[in-house]
Amino acid sequence: MVSRVVVGAHYGLRDWLIQRITAVLMVLYIFAMTGYLLMQPVLGYDVWTALFSSLVVRTFTLLFLLALFYHAWVGVRDIVMDYVNSAAIRLVIHVLVILALIIYSIWSVEILWGM
């Protein structure tokens, strides 16, 4: 293989944009959640179970977590791109991170809907 510096994988803008959008989603969710929890006079088991028995809350929580995972993926990949020079090691780290995030996603569904 010729060793020539090649660039031009066309996902720079997409991932950058998704990182911004997921950040906004997360901020909205955190505001809504803390707002709601602060409004409760007592915070107990009842409040929690009531809150998470709602399908809307579960859906938005899942959305929040998926946003978090995608955001983390872009962030971790950025760090690896800056600091890990060997493309082979980069690929291995990328695959491990993706695997972990997929497992987290499945786990999140299980936690939210298994309650």
Added chain:
Amino acid sequence: MKFRIYRYNPDTDTAPYMQDYELEIRHDDSTQGKMLLDALLMIKQQDDSLSLRKSCREGVCGSDAMNINGRNGLACITPLHTLKEPVELRPLPGLPVIRDLIVDMTQFFKQYHSVKPYLINNEPPPETERLQSPEQRAHLNGLYECILCGCCTTSCPSFWWNPDKFVGPAGLLQAYRFVADTRDQATSERLDDLEDPYRLFRCHTIMNCVDVCPKELNPTEAIGKIKDMMVKRMV
């Protein structure tokens, strides 16, 4: 006045070292208006083995960029009385040192050339010039003034990590200079070329570039405007 200057001669030295110099300059009216470059030339009279680049001595050629007390700048427009002693001088960071304060700018100019820093217009040239309205021309202010001194790009951590793949602030400022030019017809090709994870998106808005630019230009803003245009064309 005390100076500590980075010395390295690849023919005789095994490793770089810092050398101390002292000049008889008092802080009074006569030093007002004296620049760091003046002091460097006085030092060179003491020790002519000290190597540096310089030419215009008034901040327009960009050749005497160096790291002055930890910050990149042009020696010729840095007033001596603003500097803390000992004045520590090093070559621009992130580029190979050729000798003393002289660095090899090849990588910097490679990235600059990679953005095609020239007007692309395939229409036959008109009899006179390609005209712009004063408003259209105003878009180029803050872009065309770059003297390619390299202060910004060599202070950018993203360029230190990926000098071969990240264009760097100076090149990106010029990329935007031609995107912003109403006479240029290659806007989408230019955006295509930067829409990858390295060439532009290695910029993490650290803003070192804005901080050091001796011409007070704002590469970060230009990078932001390129991103805006990419987003606009996508949605």
